[in-house]
Amino acid sequence: MDVVELLQGASLLVPEETATENDITVRDVWEYLAQDEWEVALDLLEELGDHHPLPLTFWKTLAKAAEQMRLERSAAWCHWRCSEIRHGVIRADLALRPAEESRRKTAIHGAGVLRPMWNIGNRMPTGEPALNIASLWVEYRPSLEPGERSSVRLLPLDPEQWRHVEPGQRITMHEDRSVAGTAVILEVQRPEWALMH
Incomplete structure (x- = not known):
């Protein structure tokens, strides 16, 4: 399929009455x-997909179109949304520690490249904190500098380990043993199995 056919196909999956805030x-x-x-x-x-739940096929089709147009960030976003449909959505307000207080001296790339560890309250058999990996997508901006704050989306490597996470919970981000940032969970949506097909 060419780009136009893919975009037309995706648009047919959007209910006609769906509208954004604009x-x-x-x-x-x-x-x-x-x-x-x-x-x-x-x-x-x-x-439109960000304002109305749409099926997995919609996001897969958009990802193919974005790849054909060589729009890497759009393709990455569409693949990210596919993963959220499969595994659920976790949004948080993340504040990175300033460069002078942490090992990170450069910005975090915002498009889901970084896969830091998170202390979400799980424990190892010895009682020490168990850190869990989740990819990080910075919302509405291309990157996040040390000392800055932004809403982010998290995509756990093992979603089962994150089942207890709930809005209002405070978690910490780690790129090594030290704390790189602190986040407060804003939203948790479990997988929408009905949208899988």
């Missing part, structure tokens, strides 16, 4: 497709 609808997507504005159409479809 009143963007699937009709807007079709208008941009008619004008060969594929990247704008892709952006609008991503936005």
Whole structure:
């Protein structure tokens, strides 16, 4: 399938009455497709998907379209959303420690590349804290500098270890034994199995 067919196919999975906060609808997507504005159409479809639960097929199709257009961040976002449908959504407010107080001196790439360890309250048999790995996506910005704060999305390597995590819970991020940042859980959504097909 070419890019246009993929975008058209994805748009057919969006209910016609779905609209974003800015009143963007699937009709807007079709208008941009008619004008060969594929990247704008892709952006609008991503936005529609962020405001309304859509099936796994929608995000897989968008990922293929983004890959064909060589839009790496969009492709990564669509693959991330596929994983969230399978494993659930965890959002948190993360504050990184300043560079002078931590080992990290450079910004975190925001598109799900970093896979830090997290102290989420689990314990090892010896009673010591067990750290659990989760990839990190910085929301609404390309990166996060030491000392900055942002809402983030977490994608656990082992979702079963994160079942007890709930909104309001305070967790710490680690890239080594020291604390690299502190986060407060904002939202937890369990997997939406009904959307898998």
